[in-house]
Amino acid sequence: MKSFDVPVVYRSPLISAIKKKRKEEDRMKKDFSPTLLDFGPIRIFLARHFGFCYGVENAIDIAFKTVEEHQGKRIYLLSEMIHNPYVNRDLKAKGVSFLQDNAGRQIIPFESLTSDDIVLIPAFGTTLEIEEKLRKIGIRIENYDTTCPFVEKVWNRSEVIAKNEYTIVIHGKPNHEETRATFSHAAANAPAVVVKDMKQTQELAKYITGEKPAEQFYTEFACQYSEGFDVTKHLQRLGVVNQTTMLASDTQAIADFLKQTVMRHYELTEDTVRERFADTRDTLCYATNDNQSAVTGMLATEADLAVVVGGYNSSNTSHLVELCEEKLPTYFINNEEKILSAQTIMHYNFHTHQELVTEHYLPAKEPVTVLITSGASCPDALVEGVIKKLAGFYPSSKSIEEIAKQFG
Template identity: 65%
Template structure:
């Protein structure tokens, strides 16, 4: 796989050595057991896969190269390039400005842009409407494009089934930049509706089966369906794609549920299912799959708690937290500084969108075992920082250097 020129501040010699060793031992990526870092009173089980993915490294390389190659020019990002505050703040410190926040609220008016300004498309991609807006301002919309190839793959799949008269069902968070972009590209080709979870998928199923009157559709899926969506005719043939960072098991469950509803409603058989339900297969990216599978493998090991590192508004990271929370106490932190002491931690509750302060998060016992992973937009340097911070609570930080040398 291609390697990228990512700033050294995001790298970690310790984590790189661990990842390289695991890659040599398991080139086919079939072993999802964690890496065991046994420091005596502290044992850390490090997930098999975590950290920067292909799309994130590609975006970082393009963005930083663009800044380096265009001194004196005004450079804008449509919104956060990735959902990690450290990377975004580094770009802001180099003079880059955000045109919008993550919800799409305008921060810099379009009227302030000039034809010679540079606008970088973030890794999530952007909408066709914004591309058109930039063109009207005389700015080539995709000249500095960091859209993840796996996001574009979803757009291509939606277009392919749309051209065959299937309606596209997008499993994603309606307000997320990637889902907004996917929705925009899909509705240009076919009727499209977004469902954020199984609850909404069940509601959609009721429209497919006729249990709910079609007249209610516009209200139930307001802001989540393409203009003129007709539940009577647009739910006759469907296919499911997703926001690439969603929980894989949930996407599969939603696709299976919609498929079962189609079978029951239209009396389909295995031979005729494709007449009504498109074979989209899984559109999750490889990194999302690998990271979630690694957490599943990690959770098979006995442990006292889990620490997940990443940006608080990172969808893929929140799903790793969600998986860990099903098994044991889990602390979602954005950087090592939130680990205050052996008895206190600042962490994020993504369910209620608030930061919490918890005391006595590390149990008093002979050996504490911690599961550790990070999101796809989290620099490895932060994961090493968390390891060092945890070791410092036991006066063992020097062991991280010895491990790196080994």
């Protein structure tokens, strides 16, 4: 796989050594057990896979090279490069300006741009409408498009199933940049509708079977269906794709549910179901799958708590938190500074979108066992910072250097 030039400030010597050793021992990526860092009074289990994925490293590589190679030019980001505040902060510090916020609201009007300007497309991709606006200004986006290849794979798959006259069902968060981009690309080729979860999928199924009146669909799914969508016609043949950062198991469950609905309603078998339901399992992102499987493997370890590191607006990170929360106390933080002391931690509740303060999060015993993972847009350096902070609360702990030697 291609390697990228990622700024050293985002790297961690410790974690790079761990990942290198695990990769050498498990080249086929079949072992999802965590890695033990035994400091003595605190034992930290790191997930097998975490941190920057291929698409994120690709985006960072292109963005920072663009800045270096075009000194003096006006450089813009369409919106956040990735959902990590530190990477976006560093790009702003280098003079990059943001045209939109994450919700697509304009910060700098497109009318102020010229053909001499550079506009970076973020890893989530963008809509066809925005691409066309930029091209009309004369801005060449091809060389500065950091769209994740696995997002593009979803778009390409959508185009293929559209040609076979399937309606495209997108599992994603309706307002997320990636879902808006995928919806735009899908709707250009076929009728499309977004479902945000299984509950909405179950309601959509009632329009397939006729349990709900067709006219109700347009209210219930307002702003989630393509122009000209005809609920009486466009739910007869379906294919499911996803926002790549969603829980893979949720996307698969949604696809399976709709497939079973179609099979029952049209009296189809496994041999004939493709007449009305497309097989799209190959659109699930490998990194999302690996990181989520690694968390599942990590959770098989008995532990006192879990710490998940990443941007608070990161969809893939919130799903890792969701998995951990099912098993044990979980603290979602974006850097080691949120660990205020051995007694107090400030952490994010992504359900309520609030930062909370919890006291006595570390149990008064030794050894304490902590599980740690991070989102796909989180630099490894931040994870090392969290490890150092936690281990530093125990005077008799081994040093980071001693731990690193085990993986050298």
